[in-house]
Amino acid sequence: MNRARAREWTREFHRRLLPRAPDGYQAYNRLLEELCPRGGKVVDLGCGEEDYLSFLLDRAEVVGVDRRAGSGSYHAYLKADLEDGLPLEPGSVDLAACKFLLEHLGHPGRLLRAVHEALRPGGCLVVMTPNVLYYPYALNLLLSRLLPQPLRMKLVSLLTGRRREDIFPVRYPCNTPRRLRKELEESGFRVLHLGTYSDYLVSAVCLPAGALAVLYEWLANRLGVKWAGGFMVAAARRE
Numbered sequence: 001m002n003r004a005r006a007r008e009w010t011r012e013f014h015r016r017l018l019p020r021a022p023d024g025y026q027a028y029n030r031l032l033e034e035l036c037p038r039g040g041k042v043v044d045l046g047c048g049e050e051d052y053l054s055f056l057l058d059r060a061e062v063v064g065v066d067r068r069a070g071s072g073s074y075h076a077y078l079k080a081d082l083e084d085g086l087p088l089e090p091g092s093v094d095l096a097a098c099k100f101l102l103e104h105l106g107h108p109g110r111l112l113r114a115v116h117e118a119l120r121p122g123g124c125l126v127v128m129t130p131n132v133l134y135y136p137y138a139l140n141l142l143l144s145r146l147l148p149q150p151l152r153m154k155l156v157s158l159l160t161g162r163r164r165e166d167i168f169p170v171r172y173p174c175n176t177p178r179r180l181r182k183e184l185e186e187s188g189f190r191v192l193h194l195g196t197y198s199d200y201l202v203s204a205v206c207l208p209a210g211a212l213a214v215l216y217e218w219l220a221n222r223l224g225v226k227w228a229g230g231f232m233v234a235a236a237r238r239e
Contacts, residue, residue: 006205006210007204009210010204014217017214017217017218018214024229027195027197028099032053032056032095033055035124036056036095037060037094038060040061042094043062043095044063044098045066045096045097045098046065046099046100046101051072057074060094060095062075063078064077064078065077065080065087066079067079067082082111083105083106083111090117092118093120096118096123096124096125098111100128102127102180103170103172104169104171108174109183109186112184115187116238119238120238121238123238124192126234129180129231130199135216136230140156141170143155144170144171153169177196188238190236191234192235192236194233195226195229195234196226196227196229196232197232198217199229202230
């Protein structure tokens with residue numbers, strides 16, 4: 001069974017075993033829609049080439065920020081190393097978003113404080129990032145400590161089929177629910193929402209691995225383990 005078929009089988013197995021499981025991507029998008037003011041300014045931090053926030057273009061000015069020069073459907077793109085700060089005026093942003101970015105930063109608190117400064121009072125930040133309490137990311141963290149990053153990224157590419165240029169070093173400095181909440185609060189935010197969500201497809205490189213991931217989700221759900229989801233979605237407000 002090839003990888004694509006394994007993913008489809010795993011998705012169907014999950015749907016049958018956990019039909020009412022909340023979807024993290026839906027939660028992330030719902031928070032963005034709820035917190036995005038009409039006519040406001042939105043920044044997509046670490047946007048890459050995805051233009052993920054295109055669904056907000058009809059209600060807000062959307063700006064992408066990344067270390068690589070961007071081009072696409074957004075209103076504007078800014079080039080910046082997000083480890084060093086943001087090229088944004090203080091109090092100029094209504095909503096900031098970052099998806100799968102914080103895990104790559106050595107000092108995410110610096111970025112969170114810069115975002116807090118760039119937001120207008122009442123402005124919000126919405127985050128999606130892996131949870132290292134989930135076993136595939138715990139393994140990835142271990143490999144990142146034991147192996148040279150080029151070798152780790154080559155292994156990730158072989159297992160997942162992702163292009164090697166789309167795989168980056170990982171550090172996971174704030175990637176547990178408790179640590180993420182602490183970083184947000186220490187940066188001046190009030191946390192509005194922080195939950196963990198299923199990420200079973202990250203493991204679905206073959207049928208047995210996909211089945212194991214779904215059974216893990218099922219067991220965690222039965223036991224009521226709130227911290228076990230594969231990635232976290234958080235929303236926080238600048239007061």
